[in-house]
Amino acid sequence: MDNILAGNPLLNITEPGSSSSNGGDFKVKRRWDDDVVFKNCAKGIDERKKEAHFINDAIRSEFHRKFMDKYIK
Template identity: 55%
Template sequence: MTTAARPTWAPAKGGNEQGGTRIFGPSQKFSSRDLAAHTSLKPRKEGQQTQEELQKRNLREELEERERKHYSSKDKSYAEERDRRKSLLLEGSKRDAEDKILRKERQQAEEEAKMKEAELMRGNPLININNPGSFSVKRRWDDDVVFKNQTRGETKTPKRFINDTIRSDFHRKFLQRYMK
């Protein structure tokens, strides 16, 4: 049974008394779901890398020790690589070694770019300066097709708009096609 036809005990009013209930004061009751929960983070304990523990450790020495273990466990190529790096660092500063490597990489990249450009120039028959006589125009795949350009002589009638359904071009075509 619906409650739509029943009278309300307190008629609806505007303002703070909307909804038919009168509010006499703020409620003293509240839900436990409205309370703030999880208001603090869980602190780290000893052995969980606290700030004090991290400040006491020497991370650089630990990293170098792990690298030594790694390179000593691998084959000789790793040891040779490590020795080569040390010799580069002993010859000059680290920046000088990186500059040398970067210069070599740049030179290799420039040489590769020049080679690619020369290859492209040789491959393009329009720009090929060395052998200008070998250029020949290729035919299109549809040059020898039998039914090519059949509508060349016919003129296409432009479509026109007539705001009368009986006199329109569509209606006339329809009558010619289906009502002969």
């Protein structure tokens, strides 16, 4: 049990004077894509595909559904 607790740097309970309690050698690793320029380019592509879909029926169209939700319900 002591080996498990000592292996985790977040649960490592040591003496107050040691460097581990001050956070001396513990670093949080960054993800490889944290500094990417175009991080969220593909975000929302699925929503755009749904909006661009054409339905040749006035009652089943997205405009009609939004209109009914806004003014009738």
